[in-house]
Each structure stands twice: as structure tokens, then as C-alpha cells.
Amino acid sequence: xxxxxxxxxxxxxxxxxRLSEKVLTDDYPLLETETIDSLAVFAIVQFIEDEFGVExxxxxxxxxxxxxxxxxxRMVEAKVEQRLST
Numbered sequence: 001x002x003x004x005x006x007x008x009x010x011x012x013x014x015x016x017x018r019l020s021e022k023v024l025t026d027d028y029p030l031l032e033t034e035t036i037d038s039l040a041v042f043a044i045v046q047f048i049e050d051e052f053g054v055e056x057x058x059x060x061x062x063x064x065x066x067x068x069x070x071x072x073x074r075m076v077e078a079k080v081e082q083r084l085s086t
Contacts, residue, residue, distance in 0.1 A: 030068055
């Protein structure tokens with residue numbers, strides 16, 4: 001399962017969104033549509049840290065990293081790559 005797929009599944013099952021998997025595409029505007037809020041971002045951060053074994057620091061908590069599933073996946077993939085290269 002890809003990183004975007006894992007994030008999508010978490011958002012659909014754990015955050016009580018009323019969206020279908022078809023609607024929740026990789027580029028669906030999560031913040032703009034109020035699909036997620038600040039509390040949901042923290043739940044997603046916890047999921048990312050637990051699921052992918054990376055640390056999401058304060059510097060990562062910017063809107064650009066949580067606008068869409070694609071943005072979150074990019075952040076996660078960069079952090080995983082960084083962890084593996086050290």
C-alpha cells in the first residue's frame with residue numbers, strides 16, 4: 001500500500017469524514033474544504049509518526065504540508081528517505 005493510500009485510509013476511517021474514497025483523491029483540498037481541522041492534523045501527525053517511524057517536528061507543522069494527501073505523502077516520503085540515509 002502506498003503512502004497516499006495509507007493516509008487516505010486513515011482519514012476515511014479514523015477522522016469520521018463523510019467523503020467517499022472516490023472523492024478523497026490525492027489532491028483533494030483537505031483544509032480548504034474543512035475536511036480536516038487543527039485537531040485532525042494532530043491525529044494525522046500521530047499516525048504518521050507511529051506508522052512510518054518518523055518524527056514530525058514543529059517546523060513541519062505548516063499548512064503546505066497538510067493541504068492534501070499528496071502534500072502529506074511528500075513530507076512523509078522525504079522524512080523516511082532522510083531517516084534511511086542516516
